[in-house]
Amino acid sequence: MAPVLPLVLPLQPRIRLAQGLWLLSWLLALASGLTLLCSGHLLVQLRHLGTFLAPSCRFPVLPQVALAAGAVALGTGLGGAGASRASLDAARYPPWRGILGPLLVAGTAGGGGLLVLALGLALGLPGSLDQGLEEGLGTALGHYKDTEVPGHCHAKRLMDELQLKHHCCGRHGYKDWFGVQWVSSRYLDPSDQDVVDRIQSNVEGLYLTDGVPFSCCNPHSPRPCLQSQLSDPYAHPLFDPRQPNLNLWAQGCHEVLLGHLQELASTLGSMLAVTFLLQALVLVGLRYLHTALEGLGGVIDGEGETQGYLFPGGLKDMLKTAWLQGGVAHRPAPEEAPPEEAPPKEDLPEA
């Protein structure tokens, strides 16, 4: 059985390996801490913007998975730092000897799996943001007037605060407000002829105006904000056609929010990639250190040369050994296993 990727490790290179591993482990801990911060920040942002994302949008899963992956990576980093530090000190190594094996398995399976999943989500999920924001913002615009309806009474305040904070107006532009009734019916005078005309002029009986809420106003405009009669160029005296964009915010909230969330997701994705790389390096290094020290029987200062390896044999050899081991374990008790039971293929240990 030839070991896979063997590496001869005399004393000095072992010490160098342990020291380098210690440094890499702390770097991994730092990177995973930053990943945790990034995903926490994204979670908080999504909590604020929750009303503007359709419930069917799966985007919030990304920061949750990244949080879990970051936590496992942090554990791996701290464990790696402790193990590599202990491997330089003969008195401290014995308790770590037992932990190192399970740590490697947990790190590879749990941490590696989670990181790959998070990376995949970071690449795939931002695409679904477009549709989710489109639906969510459309619903929010529709519920702007429902300040008396339980369940939607906060829509107006949230929409206003969104437009004020992110400097945007409507979904794709201010004209979106022309297509929804954003004035609550409670404050419409039924005896006013203009109101009656407007309501009767469309099929659904909505009060549509060519005006926008105050939160669309742009403070950079030199004149007081023009909010109403926006489609009539002669309604406002001395309206300067050279500066039409300064009156209201020109951007739509869809573009602004999409850019904002995609930027956060890409930062998180790059942090996850760095963490993945560092974790792979740390786990490989730990495996070599572990097997090298096992070869010496757990004696740290042994001057002899020893071999570190990734796997004790090739994949075929490992499967054969595992099969034999499984078969041996089941043969002494044949009466326990009824003949219809599935063969012990499921006993293969994790590689």
Added chain:
Amino acid sequence: MALLKVKFDQKKRVKLAQGLWLMNWVSVLAGIIIFSLGLFLKIELRKRSDVMNNSESHFVPNSLIGVGVLSCVFNSLAGKICYDSLDPAKYAKWKPWLKPYLAICVSFNIVLFLVALCCFLMRGSLESTLAYGLKNGMKYYRDTDTPGRCFMKKTIDMLQIEFKCCGNNGFRDWFEIQWISNRYLDFSSKEVKDRIKSNVDGRYLVDGVPFSCCNPSSPRPCIQYQLTNNSAHYSYDHQTEELNLWVRGCRAALLSYYSSLMNSMGVITLLVWLLEVSITAGLRYLHTALDSVPNPEEPECESEGWLLEKSVPETWKAFLESVKKLGKGNQVEAEGADAGQAPEAG
């Protein structure tokens, strides 16, 4: 009779020196924190200096920055001294400097306490600066074409949106000034001409407010114009309507923001002051304990440490005596010089 005498054996002295060394480095960290707090306050005041007419006093943040830097310097020096005090050879070179250094530490502690007090007391001057600055800011709101003041509209709008406030004391302040630029008034309209003629200064005054006064929590779309005219809007009573505009004035809002900032900084500075006082006391004990070692060749022996060699009234009397002697010494020298010169002249 010495003040607060404490017996020290070798072990206790070493523990005191080590503890002081640690406390000094913690205090260096505290000094860095105070420095950054002062910097933060300075930046916050600068950010809003437009509405304070650029005349706000930067005394508090400047003194916090200065005190933070000084604390870092003094405490790292004290840490070095405490570290060296464990080794008699190294300590010998610091010995002559300790007494003046302790005097400097005491005066620094007094200065630190005064700075902490200032943080709480600056509220009054800030209030008057804000009142004056906001009044001017609102006056220049309409001057979006005047170079040097064209940013005032944007500044006031962003301020009212961020701090959720309207006007100086309330939204009625906007009724008393012309906040719409003449450039956007149609002078051929009768309504405009009537309004301008109706007051002495020929200003266009409206009972309306800018859009930035609007409160997003209001259930109805914002009513900005004809605020005192109930019949202009359906189902509207200006006496009882509270949610339409921000009720708070910007002076009160800004004042409470800066007050809370300075109060918390004052509390932190007081805590650091307590730390510094205990470090100074500990250093004094270490100094006197090491000085009163009877036999320098035998470091294991016991010694006594105290805060003051004599009791407080006696120390004060001795201090006055030394000051008087200093004066008398000069006088005697002067007389001697005169007497010396007189026979020479004669």
